[in-house]
Amino acid sequence: MARFGDALATGADLVSAAERAVLEATRSLDAPADLVCFFVCGADPDEVTLAGRRVMELAGDAVTLGCSATGVVGAGRGMEEQGGVSVWAAQLPDVTLAPFRLDVIPEGDHLAVVGMHEPDSHDRAALLLVNPYEFPAQSFVERSTDALSGLPIVGGLADGMRGQDSVRLFCGGEVVDAGAVGLMLGGAGVVGTMVSQGCRPVGRAMVVTKAEGNVILELAGDSAYERLENLVNSLPPEEQELAANGLHIGIAMDEYADSHEHGDFLVRSVVGADPEEGSLTIGDMVEVGQTVRFQVRDYDSATADLVDRLQVFDEETGGRSSAALLFSCNSRGTAMFSTSDHDVRAVQQNLGVQSVGGFFAAGEIGPVAGRNHVHSLTACLLAFEN
Known part of the structure; x- marks a missing residue:
């Protein structure tokens, strides 16, 4: 049976925060994690890099995926523009995990994206984290529905406290400062995706x-x-x-x-x-x-739409969700609501889940009416079951 854990640790010492977050997130697991997703917010890009490396070291043999951000989500709360590390850990015996890294190369008079896996019949979704300054996220995601036979993609555009030069992506023990990283996820343990546009x-x-x-x-x-x-x-x-x-x-x-x-x-x-x-x-x-x-769009419409989308998603998936990854726009949080915790608390309450990890993104990725899109001011979600 799948098991999940999440944590959010704060402090100026990001490496220490990373250690505490990994320890807390994995505490509730009865065996080593299969997947560890993590998100790091910090003023110093070098410290963000060190914290990310430390999470990946402590994750052992787990598949690891993460990025820098201007705010992170975990332990039932959101935190914006201050030092912190969010870690979400999962044992996923019924889920296949295939990491990938995407790069952009010149091809004739245009650019080509390389590194994407071909989906197979077992794949249920792809998780994608992007450096938006170095990767054509909009065009890639818009074309992905046809290129990947309708496979839904969910995720977000990474950022950093110092903008372009502070973006970091983490995957499988490596630190990447360009392109995109992600995972193909297959099997019955992947419940599905949800997008709330808030209007x-x-x-x-x-x-x-x-x-x-x-x-x-x-x-x-x-x-x-x-x-x-x-x-x-x-x-x-x-x-x-x-x-x-x-x-x-x-x-x-x-x-x-x-x-x-x-x-x-x-x-x-x-x-x-x-x-x-x-x-x-x-x-x-x-x-x-x-x-x-x-x-x-305002506070009321964004709140009502999120609750409605979550309730519809819960009904359509038979209430199977046990944990989730959440990607909320960095213009939500306290810029739209009274608290940074608004979206994560809504997810927990309406899906009846506890372990929710994620970050405040510079753009969110998720499907609407069966086609993948890059959004702004939305909340996008990928749910898992026990």
């Missing part, structure tokens, strides 16, 4: 009738800008304020659905509006004929 729709769904790339020119036959302006003017004051502070747009994932409701959209930011051209620029490509719906 709620406003206004009605509309069909894109003219577009170029990521620029929407017309919605339902009229100027996209005018459609948005009319919508915002019709909203109550509190929702107008939310739209002014950060408007989003949902792209329907299934054009053949009878209706498009909450949870049916891939949410992207509205990044620009041009009243002269009547256009809206969004954070993804859009095609004529697709259905879209504007979205807003």
Whole structure:
């Protein structure tokens, strides 16, 4: 039977924190761990490296995977922008683990990603940790659904307290400062993945009738800008304020659905509006004929969506979850909620699990409507069972 443990140790001495976290996370296991995932937050990249190496040394023969971050999750709490190490350890007798490392190489006039395993019939998911400064995460993940025969990918974009030069990835005893690292996971012990985008729709769904790339020119036959302006003017004051502070747009994932409701959209930011051209620029490509719906996000909508997604996931998977890895956006935590613990506590309460490890990511990876995407402001999860 699978067993799980997790811990979060804080302090300026990251190596000491790493030692304490490994000891605590593995204490509840009755045999050596098969998988140890860990996440390190610290101001000094060299100390982060030493802490990561120490976790991998103490993990023995376990498969190890981890990264640097600006905040970590473990022991039922989140911690942001201070020194700490989160360790999640698991005995997984019914799960196969195949580590991989991805690199980018020139190939003709473009770049190619090498190192990805071909999935087999037993693989249930892939776990991916990325250096976003050195790896084309968006294009790789967007293409991965077709390239990997629909295999779901979940994970996050690593970061560091000093930005680009402080990112570290850890895999199998090695420290990597570029590319991506990950695991193929197979077998019945992998329950599945969940993504909470945290938005709620406003206004009605509309069909894109003219577009170029990521620029929407017309919605339902009229100027996209005018459609948005009319919508915002019709909203109550509190929702107008939310739209002014950060408007989003949902792209329907299934054009053949009878209706498009909450949870049916891939949410992207509205990044620009041009009243002269009547256009809206969004954070993804859009095609004529697709259905879209504007979205807003706040504390209440993010909380409600996370709880709803978790409850639906729990029902659909028969309540089998016993532990999870959690990847929350670094703009959630105290930037959105009253506490850094918000997302991890919601996972524990709604899935009835205790061992949850993870980090606050610079972008999250997870599937929506069967296709893998890189997200922002989301919470993505990979669940396991005993």
